[in-house]
Amino acid sequence: MGKTNKFIILLVVLAGMLSLPAQALHGRGCGQTVLASKILPALSANIDLQIPLVAIPQVIDSVVVVLERDGKILMSLRDGSVGKDTWAFVGGKADPEESVAECAIREVREEIGVELKNLQLLHATYTYQYENSQWYRVFVLRARYEGEIEIKEPHKIQALEWFAPDNLPMTIFQPIRSYLPEVLRKLRN
Numbered sequence: 001m002g003k004t005n006k007f008i009i010l011l012v013v014l015a016g017m018l019s020l021p022a023q024a025l026h027g028r029g030c031g032q033t034v035l036a037s038k039i040l041p042a043l044s045a046n047i048d049l050q051i052p053l054v055a056i057p058q059v060i061d062s063v064v065v066v067l068e069r070d071g072k073i074l075m076s077l078r079d080g081s082v083g084k085d086t087w088a089f090v091g092g093k094a095d096p097e098e099s100v101a102e103c104a105i106r107e108v109r110e111e112i113g114v115e116l117k118n119l120q121l122l123h124a125t126y127t128y129q130y131e132n133s134q135w136y137r138v139f140v141l142r143a144r145y146e147g148e149i150e151i152k153e154p155h156k157i158q159a160l161e162w163f164a165p166d167n168l169p170m171t172i173f174q175p176i177r178s179y180l181p182e183v184l185r186k187l188r189n
Helices: 003-018 036-043 100-112 180-188
Strands: 059-069 072-078 090-093 115-129 134-146 157-163
Touching: 059 100, 059 115, 059 180, 072 100, 090 100, 100 115, 100 134, 100 157, 115 180
Parallel strands: 059 134
Antiparallel strands: 059 072, 059 090, 072 157, 115 134
C-alpha cells in the first residue's frame, strides 16, 4: 500500500478521534475512551499499516455555560489546584453517561445554585490543558437561568462577577483563551 493511502487512513482515524457526537447536547456517552485497536481493523481490513495499535489518549468532556445579564457575562474566579486565580465560565466535567445538557444543569446548580433553561450550543472545540497534561472536548452553552446566583462551592470559586464582553479581566483561564474570541463573536449575533 502506498504512502498516500496510509496517510488517508491515518487522517480518517484522527478525524474520528476529533469528531463531535451528532447528538452531543442531549446524547449519552460523554467521557468515553475509544481504542485505536477497535477503529483501525474496521478501516484497514487486511492492510498492513505498520503502526502500533495503541490507546488513543482519553479526552475528557467538559461543559461551560455562558450566562448573560444586562449585556454582561458571568465569570467565576477559580480556586483549587488547576487555574487558581484565573477567570472562567461556570461549568465542569461530564460524569460517565451524562449528556452535555445534564452536565451543564448539574454543574451550574452545584456551583452557583441556579436552574438553567433554554440551553443553546454556542461552540464546541478541543483544548489542551497544560497544567494537568489533559485533552478536553469543550462544549460552550448559552443559557437563561432562574434563581439567585451565589457561590455554592467556595473551594472551587473565589468570586463571581459580571463583565462586559469588551472589558474582560486579563487573567482568563488558559484553555478558554483559545476559543473565547469565537464565543464572543457568536454572543454578539
